Amino acid sequence: xxRKWIALLSLVGSLCVGTATTAQxxxxxxxxxxxxxxxxxxxxxxxxxxxxxxxxxxxxxKITIEYVPWKRAQVFVQETPNTLLFTAGRSAAREPLxxxxxxxxxxxxxxxxxxxxxxxxxEARQLSQIAVLDGSPKQKQLSALGxxxxxxxxxxxxxxxxxxxxxxxxxxxxxxxxxHAMKAEGLDPKSVTIGAPIQTxxxxxxxxxxxxxxxxxxxxxxxxxxxxxxxxxxIVTKYLN
Numbered sequence: 001x002x003r004k005w006i007a008l009l010s011l012v013g014s015l016c017v018g019t020a021t022t023a024q025x026x027x028x029x030x031x032x033x034x035x036x037x038x039x040x041x042x043x044x045x046x047x048x049x050x051x052x053x054x055x056x057x058x059x060x061x062k063i064t065i066e067y068v069p070w071k072r073a074q075v076f077v078q079e080t081p082n083t084l085l086f087t088a089g090r091s092a093a094r095e096p097l098x099x100x101x102x103x104x105x106x107x108x109x110x111x112x113x114x115x116x117x118x119x120x121x122x123e124a125r126q127l128s129q130i131a132v133l134d135g136s137p138k139q140k141q142l143s144a145l146g147x148x149x150x151x152x153x154x155x156x157x158x159x160x161x162x163x164x165x166x167x168x169x170x171x172x173x174x175x176x177x178x179x180h181a182m183k184a185e186g187l188d189p190k191s192v193t194i195g196a197p198i199q200t201x202x203x204x205x206x207x208x209x210x211x212x213x214x215x216x217x218x219x220x221x222x223x224x225x226x227x228x229x230x231x232x233x234x235i236v237t238k239y240l241n
Contacts, residue, residue: 026063026215028052028084029073034156035180035239036087036104036203040065047176048087048104050235051223052205058222061215081210087203089137098206099213102220105236108197109138111170112163112178118170119196121145127169131159138172160185163192174201179240 030037030048038046045053049065056063063084068076077085078097087104088094111118111130118124124142127149132139134152142150151168153159160181162168171178175194182189207216226232 024082026061026082026084027080028063028065028086029068029076030065030086031067031070031073033070033087034184035176037067039067044239047236047239048203048205051104051226051232052084052086054226054231054235055219055222058225059215059218061219077206077208079208081208082212083208084211085206088206090202090204090206094206097209099209099211099216101205101207101211101216102223104203104205104223105176106200106202107174107176109172109199109201110175110178110197111172111195112175113170113193113195114163114166114191115169115193117193117195121147121198123195124170124172125149129168131162131168131171133159133173142172156181157185160187170195172198176240 032039036046036048073085077083111124124130129149129151131151131153134154159171163171164187178192179189182192
């Protein structure tokens with residue numbers, strides 16, 4: 001075999017390897033985290049679910065979305081190449097664990113009540129009971145601040161019902177979440193008083209540390225295009241209004 005043919009075959013081989021690398025199937029892991037991710041079988045699968053689906057369509061990237069328990073989703077993406085995680089809060093502790101692709105949205109952590117607003121941790125200390133999702137970072141946050149008036153709710157639906165029936169004085173959660181949850185439970189979101197933001201969380205599309213940077217950039221560009229043409233806002237509004 002001549003050197004010319006050897007060189008040509010080597011070039012073809014290298015091109016094939018490059019194509020295979022970028023053409024590998026991408027799996028995006030998440031959990032049921034209303035209103036951001038609600039399930040693939042749902043007519044309205046969630047804000048982040050719809051955003052990621054539209055991003056993938058515009059970017060020409062095939063992404064399979066799988067729902068698993070949240071802790072398992074995080075481990076999968078940390079250990080498995082070519083995977084995504086959404087919607088993940090970006091924090092100092094998580095920073096080195098993932099490649100951070102793009103910010104999906106920001107949301108305020110607030111106390112929701114059906115009476116006077118609760119605008120601070122000090123005000124929250126005076127309440128009888130505050131609903132918070134069991135095992136969530138918010139539960140740990142309130143406990144670390146010394147609050148003992150915490151009522152652990154197993155699901156967002158349970159927390160919404162507790163608040164709607166006045167069995168708790170407040171619910172500490174995301175502002176996006178409480179409005180959607182009340183609506184989903186057949187309760188009037190207008191009956192809820194949203195207190196001042198306690199802190200703001202940045203929610204991101206994250207990926208395995210070795211995720212393809214070109215694909216990452218393409219997905220980011222797709223989201224920016226959605227923001228410009230109004231389709232991003234239309235998805236968010238559909239769930240919250």
